[in-house]
Amino acid sequence: MELSGAQIIWESLIREGVDTVFGYPGGTVINLYDALLDYPAIHHVLARHEQGACHMADGYSRASGRTGVVIATSGPGAMNLVTGLANAMLDSIPMVAITGQVRSNLLGSDAFQEIDVTGVTLPITKHNYLVQRPEDIAPAIREAFAVARTGRPGPVLVDITTDAQKLKGNFDWDAAAPKRHLRHIPRQPSEEALEQACRLIRHAKRPVILAGNGIRLSSAEAELCTLAEKLNVPVITTLMGINALPASHPLNMGMLGMHGESWTNKAVQGADLLIALGMRFSDRVTGDLKTFAPHAKKIHVDVDSSEIDKNVKVDVPVVADLRAALTAMLPRLEAMEHDEWLGHIRSTKGEAQAEAILGHEGLIQAPQVIHEIWKATEGKALMVSDVGQNQMWEAQYYKHEHGLITSGGLGTMGFGLPAAIGAKMGRPDREVWIVAGDGGFQMNIQELMTIIQEGLKVNIAVVNNGYLGMVRQWQELFYERRYASTPILSPDFVKVAAAYGIAGESVSSFDDVAPAIQRARAESGSYLIEFRVEPELSVFPMVPAGASLHDMLRRPEHAKATAKKKAGKR
């Protein structure tokens, strides 16, 4: 079938099951957008900035499990995708980015809006393509989708010249099937590795499962749950692994790492076996590598062999699709009992976390806001965070039943609002909340208009403490309270929202927190609440960068309670 390159792009996307794309038009994709009008099956979401579009496609993918698609023009349009692609790369999110490129005979001439996009995005995509002929478009797009979601997922970029979009070429979808084979992606674990892993598990007295983002990426939530229950083993999650097991599950002990809870970090340090599932021992998880889990043997299950021994030397690597590995492991293991070990971890829990959200005089404490949103939504909302203190509080105080969307690896401020828009597009049935700080919210605040243009219902909570809080916290703790450029002014967020056509209110006393959350939920359209909170609150516990995982700065509430206990004993 003879079609224009632009038509081939849409035909290919439709055949890949795409019905929603995010993007922004421009000179080198004008043919593509022109052809879009003839494809009503595709819904195009017009962002206000290409970075916003890219995070939307990312949030869409995380929420729906489908491959997110973003479109941008050459030069500045493509460059604005860079942060979003890097974000998706570090969190292994399947995405396909389609960018326009200058005419092929102008390539390399520094033409208007020409940038070497495949060169720039080389380290932040799983793979990328430069396509200069219409007949090469379908094979590139088809392979791009396959690459994006095979093995360890990630973003793939297809850069297509304007002449390739405009000219006609033969479109044959069947002939466009990938001819290359993806090598070195063993889906099935080796027998030997499985047997060694099971032997370690059978002999462990204090085992811990560390669950990461791989659980969701390989849809292994049910297998994880079955394994944990069968072995009676505590599950501790990374930030990205919060989706792995509902927070209400009695074996879910919570998050570990720099802002993990004291009992989870101590459990890891005291464990004799770590069963690491689809996580990558990031520095934010391990603290000082020399003192990380010193007594533990380590099993590491991951689909990416380059993660094995990268940060932490492991005893048994199992390179396989996580779900396949867990499925193969389950019948080999007998039910076990670790009540004493579980009891020990639970006994170290303490009340510090609860105390931090109990009544305070004066200003609202940010954790209270998160706690109230959790109470109102019964833990069932699809939560999206921005980056910084708000992100850590959201991880700690919202007890996620299913779903936290957060920028884990790249820590991209400004991710939250567009990601929430993408998430709502991907899962219109879910109640979506975005909790952002006053800093990050202003980074992509323009996307409020996309919410209106798309007629979306998103609940927006801006936790305003007047600081770039996480950096301020480091300045307070490690830089003698020298607050360099962290105090930040904000506009009147309620008025800003109103200007965009979004209702909202500002809350500054604790008594108004819960009612405001109810009003947001009851509102038919989107709703923004600005919470004016205690300016100088820090996130605890905290493992200072490079310190040992058990070497935590504890919550002030914990310090007070410990002091009281000691005084009582005397």
Place this chain on the structure above:
Amino acid sequence: MSHVFVVYTDDEPGVLNRVTSLFRRRGFNIHSLTVGPTEHSGISRMTIVVETDEAGAKMAHAHLEKLLNVQRVEQLSRFPSIVRDLVLLRVKADPDIRPQIMQLGTAFRAAVVDIAADSLILECTGSAGKIDALLDVMRPYGILEIGRTGAVAMARGAGFFGVQSSYTASESLAPQR
């Protein structure tokens, strides 16, 4: 220590960039890199020598295998192998000293490939050590220019290598949801 990788890649624009970019961003130091065609059209063969420890070599290997354009990776340092460098060497050689230089070259099986009024060009292949020795011997006469290829390597024995992946269970790229 030096680790020698033989890497079969698609012969496409940008593949060399993908390989070198990988080494750069993961902090590996490339000692030498050579590329050339193979017996299969569309497939190139690289010999890459990297300065790293055992753990680093394992990482480099794993990262290389993740590149879509990489068909096969083998670490030659694991097997008995032949590693050869080629050097073109312009040495200062006045007519009276010329026979002496040519004689020394013979000891290294270096061929004289060009002679000018006051210099000559030697061509020599061999292990890096042999070529280093030749350079040491020639240095007193005055080395004017060195053109060295970097290592090209191959395992000893019968038909050990080829493009075909050793991984038999190749995964098809069929969509999976």
